Amino acid sequence: MKDFANLFTTLDQTTKTTAKTAALSAYFKQAAPEDRLWTIALLSGRRPKRTVTATRLAEWAAERASLPDWLFRASYDVVGDLAETIHLMVPPAAQSVDRSLSAWVAEIRALATAEEADKRSAILSAWDQLEGAERFVFNKLITGGFRVGVSQKLMTRALASATDIPEAELAHRLMGNWTPDTTTYESLILAPDPAADQSRPYPFCLAHGVDGDPDDLGPPEEWLAEWKWDGIRGQLILRGGTHHLWSRGEELITHRFPELARALDFLPDGTVLDGEILAWDPEKQVPQSFAALQKRIGRKTVPKKLLAEAPAVLRAYDLLEAEGVDVRARPFAERRAMLETLLADLPPEAPVHLSPVVPFTDWATLADVRAGARDAQAEGLMLKRRSSPYHVGRKKGDWWKWKLEPLTIDAVMIYAQAGHGRRANLYTDFTFAVAKDNELVPFTKAYSGLTDAEFRKITAWVRKNTLARFGPVRQVPPEQVFEIGFEGIQRSTRHKSGIALRFPRMLRWRQDKPVSEINTHADLLEMLETYG
């Protein structure tokens, strides 16, 4: 694993994408095929499952370092990463053994069925055989948290340069349901059989947020607008008489939405649709809120009651494959016309709907339409260039999301907790409260939205102003006011405040605002009434 650990170190020690691509490409050229395959798997998020619990690893590391468990935990709180804490505390390796990346991964996976005592001795001996960065990488693999600052896109580019296969083609080959167990480097990358994987999705085309004014996008007649739905982005694949449903995170979610099986009754084989999965209100014929859909997420099987209350539909907005032919290169306007024809005469019970186009003639009118997005159960608009192909990944210029401004509320921070990873050791996770009579009611947590400089400043304040500690959490005096932004609000019985926010984050640190001017619990309830 030495060459893989060297690769990891090189990637970790540079912020320049060209240097990263070069290092990866060089690695792909020289590594053994099994190691190449595992590297691709790891860098595309196909990590081996955890086979040893974090608790046991922590225990054994403390034991190996001859230190008490509590001191290990206190150190972990500071380091913010289990794999790294173990790496830093366990004495250096006494032996040097060179085994390949795939051999170590196999060893880690084999532990799944091992007895506890065997797990322990395997881990302790691994720690004693792995030098320097190798041990850190091993710990990252075994804690299931292997990540390195390389996007799948960058990895694909490096692989393209190492193999001379076009990047877009590789991106497509890397999609789908494969694992290193079900394929080889040869059949995944070099000589894929297109019929081999009926379920393979296309890489999603992603949009950038409109920054500033849509006027800058040019003549309105070059564009089509659609509602931006607040659901789950999905790709529905109808091939070979079966269907598959993929989420944008490349997760196969076919069985979570069994309603979509009926698409096979209404649409021809060889069809691939891009759209939004939404919980549908069959009476009012409108989408339900994201909260309704949320009940369906995370369930492997869906109870009948939920199927009736929150039936799922796909609101389709793009056609990627028609009659078995990849049509992604054709202009959007043409794909859209094909999509409209395809979905034109479907009966209302079909689980696939056409996501309508929002007509407009000038940007100012469209801005007014956008302002009413919440009434349409949407979170804003999508703007797509009529002439654009369906791009691979996030490419600036042809697809834009033009979201509504977030809802906001001013609240006071009452608890702070340290972050993880690059924000370990900084207080970044805060709990916020609003006022209710003479009390403060906690209602949300938020951990993003400030700059590192602001987090450093607030961290220094937290350290100086801690009232009480509860493990890693510090209670602070209610003095610091923040503007919290969020995308939605819903009723919740699990929270004391009675509400839960969607995508809460800090918009601004209101150092200008006294605590006496924060929003109240009544304000929150009013927002729930309006937007919930």
Place this chain on the structure above:
Amino acid sequence: MVLEFKDEGIYCPSGDFYIDPWRPVERALITHGHADHARWGHRYYLATEAAGPVMRHRLGDIALDGIAFGEKRQIGDAIVTFHPAGHVPGSAQIRVEHRGEVWVVSGDYKTVADRLSEPFEPVRCHAFITECTFGLPVFDWEDDAILSAQLNTWWQTCRDNGQHAAIGAYSLGKAQRVMTMVDPSIGPILTHGAVENTNEVLRAQGVPLPASVRVTRDTDVKATPGALIIAPPSALAGSWLRKFGSVSTGIASGWMRLRGVRRRRAAERGFVISDHADWRGLNDAIRETGAERVFATHGYTATFKDWLTEQGYDAAVVETEYEGDALDAADTDADAPTEAETVT
């Protein structure tokens, strides 16, 4: 009690003086010149002769009296001596004796010798007031020889690639330490004004340092390809570095032991070089004092106190306002160049 903990700082009632106080007092004994220990505004200062010039440079015209390492000084009813702390040139632990009871204030210290500071000297005492900036077992420093090799390899590689190597190091102590660790035959060493000002002060008092060139507005970067640039960490983040073109950045700090911190600082390379004791160093130093009572200041004081208690010491946390090398605080306060120094 030989020493007490007051709002102004650590106080000696029998000698009526303070050690490294953070509020203005009549008489202050100073362990070393870092900004959180040597503050402005005291009436009389006492520090080692080797620490004096930097303090004058930083604090201006102060009433400063010098003392040699090991020299006995009676102040009121207390007897005071200064002993090397191995932290920066001239840095001292201060030993205070009253009626046979001995307390030692460590200031900041590092137990492993380097080529720059007077080597740390353990001092026997009854009570030891220790820093614990890096008081967790994850902090474990490599030998200087290994660190030197890392620095030199990096510098040489940058040079071979036609890049400058720029390292962030605090202007008093760390910058000079880096200078004594690298191989000056690789190329020229360029310094930020804040660093070079300190270099000049130290050279004038006889501290041997390799040659370095101050970066000014007129510096011709093309004339020094492959140079090593040494600047305070805050300067690496700003526009100061821009004129050097292609640069590989590194930071020299004990905090670089933590990957998350290095990534946050956005430096490509982190060199785990500290002028504080690591976990082992702290534990060794405390053991060698023979002290029964130990007070922990700046760092992971609560955890370190619990650890010491478990080891059988009578340990306590002292709240101070020292935060010289505290994570993230250091960048902005303790070692930031003053207005005059920033001009390059």
